[in-house]
Every structure is written in C-alpha cells, then in structure tokens.
Amino acid sequence: MIRTLIVDDDALTLELHRSYLARIDGFIIAGECTGARAAVSAVLEHARDEPYDLVLLDITMPDGSGIDVLRALRARAASVDVIAITGVRDAESVRQMAALGVYQYLVKPFPFAVFEERLRAYREHREQARSTAGEATQSEIDALLGRSTGVIPLPKGLSSDTLQKVTAELRTSGALSASEAAERLGMSRVSARRYLEHLTSTGFVQRSARYGARGRPETEYAWSRRVG
Template sequence: MIRVLLVDDEALTLELHRGYIDRIEGFEVVAECSGARAAVTAVLEDAAGAGVDLILLDMTMPDGSGLDVLRHLRAHGAEVDVIAITSVRDADVVRQAISLGATHYLVKPFTFAALHERLEQYRLFHRRATDAAGPATQDEIDALLGASRPAAAVTLPKGLSATTLARVRDDVRGHDGAWSSATEIAERLGMSRVAARRYLEHLVEAGRIERGARYGAPGRPESEYRWRR
C-alpha cells in the first residue's frame, strides 16, 4: 500500500482528493494537513503513525508555501515523494518544485482521470525504486527515470476514437491481468470483433497491453490480450 499525506488549506479540496484516492487501488490516505507547518510535522514526527510515502502538496497556504515544506523536508533528510497540486502556473515555481524533488506538478482544477494517470506513473516509479538494490545497470536507471515522467501522447490512427480506445483499455486493465480474446472483449463492450481487435493491436503497439496466443481449438491459435504489468 502506498501511504499518502494530503496537504491543502481548503477542507472541500481535501475531501475531494481523499475521495479520489479512495477510488484507486493500492493507495491509502494516512493523514491530512491544512497547513505547511502541520505537513512538515506530520512527516518528520510521523504523526500518521504509519509513515508517509507520497505527499499531494498544495503550493499556496496561509502559513507557508509548498516550496517551504519541500525545503524543510529536504533539509532534514526526508526522502518522501511529492506530487505538487496547485493552481500556480508560474514557471519558476514549477522549476523549484522539480529541483526539490517533486515527481509531478498537477494544475488545479483537474479531473480524476488526470490524477489517476499521475498516480499510476508514480506507482511504477515507486515499485522500481523500492525493488532497486545495489549497483544499477544503465537500463535500470533509464527505466527508473522514465517511470517518473508522463508518457508521451500517442497519435491515434485514422478511424480510431479516443473514447472507444479508453473503453477497450479500461476493460483490459480491469480484468486484473487475465487474458481475454478480441471476441470476448467485443462482446463485453458491445462492438464488433474486428473493431475491438484494431484497438487492441494499437494498444499492443503503444506498449500498454501484451498479446499472447490461445491454443486448444483446431486450426490457427486465437490472439488474446492482457494488461502489461
């Protein structure tokens, strides 16, 4: 479980973000703070009682900025990860947040999908960072750095819809690593097998899902797909 500290001076925002986190498997809110000083105390004195892996950190609060929080934490050797959550768009603030170790900078207001995407990227980064031990190869270093950065947008081929692509992607992802054929996915989504296969093959090329071969029936094996872990 990735333990999350929410820091924001607005109660409604804390409630909204807590609701978002509750919807994402593998993350749990262990503490909430409404100010900069309380956030520093929560991390350095472990007020949550369970430790903190990740802070969703507002950049503007009455008793200090998110940058102040980051400076204090780094000065005291705290290695907790941070995603900046703010309405501040100033490029200098963005640069400072990144230089102080923020893995992402998310501008308010944002959708659940936007936060979900950043947290999935962070999950991969956290897992690779946790698994890393001893001297790392260049490939391992590149993978760790790449996991902390947003994936580049993929241009859809002609005839594919972003909305339908998201439905296919979410269906495959929602089956927890289980293999499904294009026919099975098409039936679940109410679309043709040929259309489903086009979207699935696009996701394979984009590296989001993997393709396998299903044997058992006479003749040519059928392709099957699952989420790439």
C-alpha cells in the same frame, strides 16, 4: 500500501482528493493537513514510526508555501516523495519544486482520469525503485530517475491556454451562458460552448437551464462546488 498525506487548505479540495485517492488501488490516506507548518510537523513526527511514503502537496497556503514545506523536509533529510497539486503555473515555482525533487507537478483543474494516470505512474515508479538491487541497467536507471509526463489530451481543436482562461472566468464570474462567456473572453459562442461542454464532461462544471421572461430556456454553466 502507499501511505499518503494530503495537504491542502481548502476543505472541498481535500474531500475531492480523498475521494479520488480512495478509488486507486495501492494507496491509503494516512493523514491530512490544512497548512504548511502542520505538514512539515506531520512528516517529521512520523519519520521513524509509520512514515509517510507520499505527500500530495498544495503550494499556496495561509501560513507558507509548498516550496517552504519541501525545503524544510529536504533540509531535515526527509526522503518522502512529493506530488505538487496546485493552481500555481508560473515557471519559477515549477523550477524550484523540480530542484527540490518533486516527483510530479499537477496543475488544477484536472479530471479523475489525469489524477489516476499520475498516481498509477508513481506507484509503478516506486515498485521499480524497490525491486532494483545491485548494479542497475541503463533502462533501470532511467526508470529510477524518470518522471511520468503522460497526459490525457484535450479534444481536437481545444487548447490548454484557452481552457485555463475559460476556467478562471467561470470560477470568478459565477454561472455564465455560452454567449456571456464568449463576450467576456473575446471568442465565438461556438468555441466557448465547446470549452464549457468539455469542462462539464470532465465533472468540473455543472450545466442547468436558465429560464427567462420569454422564449426557450438558455443553458448556463457553473463551476462545480465539489471541485473547489
């Protein structure tokens, strides 16, 4: 079993990742932390007896960043694998994490299917690394050094950049109808509704009826509290 430490300062996100990981064979949740300093201490304290194999690491935390955590661990020769799970998208953070040997950089929000695909890829990579001995072939070297980059594609006609904008607006503005989202984002109502329905189908958004003074109820979309 792959002993996994989950690090995130948000309780709802911890709960979500805990439930996701429990659905994938081969992993066991061996610990949880809500801060950068606690994460470093946890990994180092377990380095000799029952070490962690994998850390699911948030980047933004009150007492430090995931980059700080990874730097501290590498400075102490900790060989634990790390998958960054974060809402931080700037290129410099990605470059720094990559330079420090992060295995994956997974940007929130994402559905379970994406999480599962990345964790399964990591599990296969780990099994390949453990089974390779002696002189490695080129394909084995590629597998040992490789990074899984597979993603679940968006439906045709949707873009990841626009999806991020819709997501950000919904998380900060509360419940919105398709018309309200379209007006705020400067897009058509039909396009806004497609993004909102996609987020609903992947479990990030909850759909409900808004009853007004007259006429048919309007559909409104709200960010799911389970996602964080």
